[in-house]
Amino acid sequence: MRQASQRWIGLACCFLLPYTLAAQEPRKVEFNRDIRPILSNNCFVCHGPDNNLRKAKLRLDDEKDAHAKVLVAGKPMESELFARLITTEADKKMPPAKAMKQITKQEIELIKTWIEQGAKYEGHWSLIAPKKHELPAVKNAGWVKNDIDRFVLARLEKEGLQPAPEADPRTLIRRLSFDLIGLPPTPEEVDEFVMEYAGAKRGAAYEKVVNRLLKSKHFGERMAVHWLDIVRYADTAGYHSDNNRDVWLYRDWVIDAFNQNKPFADFARDQIAGDLLPNATNDQKIASGHNRLLQTTEEGGSQAKEYTAKYAADRVRNFSTAWLGMTLGCTECHDHKYDPFTTKEFYKLAAFFADIQEVAVGRQGQTPIMTSTQQAQVKKLDDDITQIQKEIAALPKEKVKDAQQKLAAVQKQKAAVQKAVPTTLISTSGPPRIMRLLKRGNWLDDSGELVMPDVPAVLPTMKIEKDKKRPTRVDLANWLVAPENPLTARIFVNRLWMLSFGSGIVKTADDFGALGAWPTHPELLDWLTLDFQASGGDTKRAIKQIVMSAAYRQSSKGTPELRQRDPYNQLLARQGRYRIDAEFVRDNALAISGLLVAKVGGPSVKPYQPAGYWRYMNFPVREWANDKGESQYRRGLYTHWQRTFLQPSLLAFDASTREECTVERPRSNTPQQALVLLNDPTYVEASRVFAEKIIKTTGKTPDRIQTAFRLALQRQASIDEVQIVNRLYDKHRKHYEANPKDAASLLSVGYAQAAKDIQPEELAAWTSVARTILNLHETITRN
Template sequence: MYRLTSRHTLIGLLVCLALPIQVCFAQNQVSFNRDIRPILSRNCFHCHGPDSTHREADLRLDLETGLKSTTDDAAVIHPGKPDQSQLFERISSKDTNLVMPPADSGKSLKPAEIELIKQWIAAGAPWSKHWAYQQPQSSSIPDVKNQSWPVNWIDRFILSRLEQQNLQPAAEADQVTLIRRLSFDLTGLPPTPQAVDQFVKDQSPDAYEKLVDRLLASPHYGERMAIYWLDLVRFADTVGYHGDQDHHISPYRDYVIRAFNENLPFDQFTREQLAGDLLPNPSLQQKIATGYNRVLQTSHEGGVQRKEYLAIYAADRIRNFSGVWMGATMGCCQCHDHKYDPYTTKDFYSLVSFFADIDEDQHLRRGADRIPTIREPEIFLYTDQEKQQISEIEANMKTTQQALKTTKQKEEQKTLKQKLEQLKKDRAAIDKRALKTMITVSIKPREIRILPRGNWLDETGPVVQPAIPEFLGTLKTEKDRLTRLDLANWLSAEDGYGLMLARVMANRFWYLFFGRGIAPVLDDFGGQGGPPHYPELLDQLALKFYKDHWDVKQTIKFIVMSRAYRQSSLETPEQRKLDPFNQRLNRQARFRLPAEMIRDNALTVSGLLVTEIGGPSVKPYQPAGYYRHLNFPKRKYVADTDDRQWRRGLYVHWQRQFLHPMLKAFDAPSREECTAQRPRSNTPIAAMTLLNDPTFVEASRKYAEDVLLNGGDSDAQKIGYAFTKATSRAPENRETEVLLNLLNSNRREYRSQPKAAVELTKSGLAKTNQELNAKELAAWTEVTRALLNLNEVVTRN
């Protein structure tokens, strides 16, 4: 392989620049899974892959037999002899009638890719099964020269590779950076100034580990993890289709928070969501967990075609199920066999059959004007007070009904009947305001057929029974039919999908704490995803997660305790040029905080954040008229007017068709589909949101009040107090100077425009301290607005 040394040739340099960076720093040989399979998948599998219906020339290149089974005279691959291999001949041909991929396919191989295939064939064309469909394998922990750097074996895998390339890991981040990084990563909130001081002063050898343990024990840890899980399962407060009406599901979100806080083993977490209703004597929380099966997009429009929407819901379920738990894109199999992976259309509908016992008719038989108070199957989640009230009302009703039977007086009976009617109204009123949530209740499974080309009008396809994808084996049962519980158990079983599920989740945990997965595509471990940059490390993490009995907190602690996690995120120009995506992992990552955390950070710094855990969704300030296009029925957004206004972003009402503008500006998904990795954009709209969203203006005002009351006597002291509160560090002299100039500039402006100052100090619901001078408060509010807009404040470092 080509290496970036002073001796590489021009061709070698061009090859390295053209290739994915992991190829450039591979050591001695071309890897089929890492280097060759992705090339074939991108360029060849569409016509010569798993999809038998559209396969050309009866040639299948995703299997070893397809590559090597022909005779020497017509060998697709002739190991050791590229010039006698048809594959190399066709991809390197200059003849437009012979070259592959054909010109009209829109695909072509780069010279560096052709060279790689040539090298692979010359080396004997070693083939291996796709890495994601092999069970994770244990490997020996690498030796390293620098024995003092590693904390655990994560570090040894990384350092070993770096040392082979004569590279060094980054220095450890300073303590302030570490506590901010850990606080955001594990709780989604910034550290308090007191917590920072305590950590910086703690010189004990286990100071860092104590911090990790404290943050993992925080109730806010569950909230932070829930943000990610709710993206995966496409949680929202509305149905998505047509009128996008509200549905009752917020208790499911609280179940997720509780599960992470209580460190529910991930296999049980999986089982309860997919099939909690099928467990023996399911608890209330296990019933609530089955809300997962009800959180898909649905329609409550009266004229929907039943069979069409049953097909739509089925496809939605399998897209999400396969994406969340398998890291697979099985939605591609709805109409034809997968073009890049070994999943078939039969596999798709066999998985649909597992979910055929869910009562979809509850989404289909009511129009928007006929939705009752409770949408079966739902349950009421009464508070203790409501339970007491119900008990009293029902006892009173029973007494009144008995009295009606015995009294003979058209006046006493009339009074009793009026009383009974009132009691019924009181009882109904409790149900109207009580918290409800959708759950899953198993019914007789409906018949599932393969839909040819996904056509819901075509009923000629064969009937299928519940089954796992055929290439992954078979799942047997002593019962008449496999159930969702069987599927959930298979997902976590060692002789089932368990170790591969562990790899999917280990990769996602890594993403949360390094900004990228070890395998770069978090929801596609198949042919169109990317191979892991440290495959042995990923497998070892998966095995640890499984052997630790699916202990999420223990796995996360192991990752964040590593020296690799603690590295500085500062990068040299050379690192940025040679490894822009940090695939070598010789530094940490810097990236903008998720949308919810940006909101939570501002509310925390201002002192406004309400830290209550759980409860119904909340409605913060939102632009007037934003819902004007919502119909069936028309709706007007009414923002909360109490302390719900300052709840965490996790609890913001999630309207799929009209996601809150602040969340949308910072790339939160609408949650129509599984989102395993949010995009990170940098737009003027985001900057304008930070400056002008009423939540951020109000937070800046309260932040400024705190600075004026508690920041010290001089302007410089107040600047230092405000800066430290936002960034956890003291400002540099230049920063203080800039902020003082901003302060004095705004003082002059508001002295000349006192009405504007008064208007600014009225922003939001939070009461203004009337003892403060409005012009001075307004000037300081502009300073704190600037602080909340700093890149350092909205970036996880």
């Protein structure tokens, strides 16, 4: 293939005229950054890792094969690859027209330069162990607050940019509060911080807030929202019936793990293999429920063999994305078209989970797990029972009856405690099922070869004991968190960065493969990874380093020039500005109004949901009964998560149905969201209680408006805003004075009783004002 015809060379020379007039000294082209994305997007489908669909027996992902057949280092004119890119002959042009792909002239120029520079390949960046980099030298050293800033500032200075100014203190504390606990700061917290930040020790004031939030019991709740998306936690089984199941103990374990700052290795090991650890505790057994969070079917006509295969595939998809940041789903049927993973390796990973005992079709068995309080209660009652029984044995017959009644009462107490013991799904190990490679993913085909548990060959070898016949999930977990594994810690710190800036250093937080994005700051990502590993997987420390940086503290305001040059803020010359997650939108409204119940943990709850929403959820037909009392006002995290009919206000704000792993939620901006904030009973009721708080704070309308802004937005209203809101209040006050039934209807929404000591038309008008403020874009935005 390497010998091109004279006609081809002539065509190439003509085609290359514009390229030869390019810059005299082209920049250094890097394969991973510049060339791999071009080849991945345009060539690897036919000339990549997938052996079954490979064309012309050519692998462009393999350096040896490519150099042997289509590349001549330093000589693009003699390279068949380059000739195929620039030819005008349709039958020879690559990519072919039927592929519906087109490589741009700029990309062709990059490939030409790359070949001129030697056509050197690199292993895929994420599969190479992170390297220790020297801290970059920077000109504006005064801006730097920690080592993170050196990497960010060095890139900005290279691009000829300056970082944005530091955000004002009210913005900073609001940002920190949403990022670290998912709740707004109270006015008192804002005032204290603003006062201390204005003094000489502003750095200490900032760190004080960071430390307080990291110690908050709500930190674990905030982090759990993200993690539960990744592991597809839900309160229902999914599929056809989508019946309820109890797994909230796992959700509470996640909250507690983050609050206790569980070392990352233990966090991973407990979830993947907690049930297999020596003398496994109840907490470790609960954590092993991670392996049982997938969808399962209860449909009577289902084939057990089919769903056993589905469950195995689901676990590999989730494991690879959640823990490796790779998309292995396609390898269920064929070798990966872009990354070096094979179908055989897919089923080898599935074999690690083949020991988990479960029902293929039908309700999954629940395991009762006593809380520490219940264990203590039962122990005390057992001791009481033993003591009473001894007393009975020593009593004369005429006194036995009273003692037996006492014994019966204690036994009844014990039965009541045992009845209240919650149940959950845990992993239980048994003889592993036989695992075969299913050709094209066909569960009916038993001809595939038998496979044993193992990890992909492109990743570090798993270390197991010599005399061990079969690796277990414990070995898999240990391999996952081993320092030599290039992926796990790297993807985790990237996600922590995403939670702090709105986008990861690698934008595709769920895909570190060939189709994923190149890291915007690769040296910084390596530094964060190695630092996280050196700290023993200290999550709170990693987050603190990020939020203490000057990069994090920047204003989110950008100049028109900057927004045009870097619209997605990849250079980090400013902070991100984006809507908060669905659960936090609700939490924010409840917190502002004062309705929020801050209790942590416990069974899932059912806040307001439109009647009839479940009408089409069949087998069996069910009704959603809105909870009353404190359960109605719990955080959104605790909402009953129905996979096929997710609570609609959460769905409107892009919450995941959790049928599959979701690492990053989309952020849409739709009319439905405004309608939810305006009409959903949660927000109408919150607005009314918010209005009562505004009215009772002060008597004058302008002062009340300032109170409303202070409570909802942590800032003062401008003169124009006061005037606008004043006109809104006057308009609605007149309407409700003329239409008392409308006022009564508005004030009747929700279970919380409306204040009797406020005139209905007055309360209704301020409720309208509060509804408007809760509907502001700024109210639900973290900036």
